[in-house]
Amino acid sequence: MFQGMAQHRSGMRLRDMAESKQLLWELANYEPTVLQCFSIAEAVCLSHGVHCKIDNAPVTDDFRQFLQQRWAPFFRDCIRSFFTYGFVPWTVSKDASGEDYPEVLPSGVFDWWIEPTSKDPGSYVQETNPGLLTYRVRLTSAMSIKDADIHIYKFKSPTMQVSCNSFLSATVPSPMCHVLTDYKHLRQAQIRRAYADSWNTTAKLICSFKPPYKVQEDPSSSLMDFADESYFDPSMNLMLPGIAPLQATNMWTRDAQIRKQFTGVSVHEPDIFTLPKDHDVSAQPMLTPCEDIEFLMAKFQRDVCAIVGIPEEMVLTRTKARMADTVHRTLAAGKIFSSNMKQLCDHLQQIAADAYRKIYSKHNAVFSFIPMPRLEIEKIADLKVLFDIGVITPDVSIQLTELLMGDEITARRKRMQLEEEEEQVASKKAAVSKKDQPESTSLDSKGLHQLKTKLQGGGTAAAKGAKGKQDPEGK
DSSP states (O other): OHHHHHHHHHHHHHHHHHHHHHHHHHHHHHOHHHHHHHHHHHHHHTTTOOEEEETTEEOOHHHHHHIIIIIHHHHHHHHHHHHHTSEEEEEEEEOTTSOEEEEEOOTTSEEEEEEEOOOOTTSOOOBSSOOSEEEEEEEOSOOSSOGGGOEEEESSOOOSSSSTTOSSOOOOSOTTHHHHHHHHHHHHHHHHHHHHHHHHTSOOOEEEEOOSSOOOOOTTOOOSOBSOGGGOOTTTTTTOGGGSOGGGBHHHHHHHHHHHHHTTTOSOOOOOOOOOTTEEEEOOOOOOOOOOHHHHHHHHHHHHHHHHTOOGGGTSOOOTTTTTTHHHHHHHHHHHHHHHHHHHHHHHHHHHHHHHHHHHOOOOEEEEOOOOOOOOOOSHHHHHHHHHTTSSOHHHHHHHHHHHHTSOHHHHHHHHHHHHHHHHHHHHHHHHHHHHSOOOOOOOHHHHHHHHHHHHHHHHHHHHHHHHHHOTTOO
16 A cells, blocks of 8 residues: 555656656746846856956957857856756857857756766766766767767756755756746736636626526426417426427517617627526626735745845835835845856856857866946935945946036046136235235225224314313303
């Protein structure tokens, strides 16, 4: 009994793994959220192109163009394989001119699994510097290469039969094995909602039978409304009430009267549905799906962003409630995002060196990738945060000011300095000319007022003196 249960469970796991493989390929090649995360990672890591030096000297223009033409698509596929399989299965191909270049195996042409590293010297090794566990790839489609021609670069350390023995759903080994089940539930919920919408938007006639008397379980009873009961005689019709002629029912004359009302009066051609007797039209029940598709979609998108290392603010649509703490998240998300992209660039440099060594059998090439952080700015406070963390240097801030003000601030500063110098020179000339000129006899308004006050004071004193002389006794 237990052996039969084990075999049944093993069969279920095999079916789950086969289904998970198809879901994984669908995710990596067609799902919009995953493709957007891959595009962001590719844009950041490959924004400055592929830089290569051979023997510490820059490469020629022809080889640089060849790198951009053949090797750049290889690096884009490497980023996708990092998060799809946890490794990069690649081989060496030739273009029309006979030049060798690396190429990642496309989805759907191979199977993969994890196994302990073989110590047999006769066995071929696909992975470079394997550990205790190694990835193994086997071609499933007829191609011009063999399994021994496939090289594997390890991005994520392999685990032995972890996702394959999942209690919820067995999946193939992949960094995205956790989101495969969520993606399956999300797609099924969307399909059920589409079915419900199709039911709710399709016109249907639903009738209910309401007899005025208790229904007898008599197979000879008829639900048709006969105009004359003489048309219905079970003994003459072999106990089958349905063989009575259509003209015997009231619906024949009733439908004819309804059609006659529309004929020649309206261009509308009515569709008439005659109900049996004691029947009424009931309201159509509306189907309401119970799944919260918005929650499932948001969770799926957050999980995908976390796996790829992309801040969810770059993928998810922000609402006003979530935009309040944008400044605080910019500081943390910016550092984490830059660190994640720097790790991707390091892996790209390593796989580029491995591919160059296997193709040209040389170790004199050094590849470098410069990540460009992608930070979203919504407020002036975001610029301040970026300035505080060192992303925006003082020189860059000056250039931003020049760009926003529409004029070069350096030229404006020079003009202001020249104006100040001219004003200083003019003031010095005015001071020198004032010293060289003789004292002027002209009086300003303040001087005139003081002089007038003195004259008035002097006249009053003179008048008092004259009076004192006339009357020395003070009379």
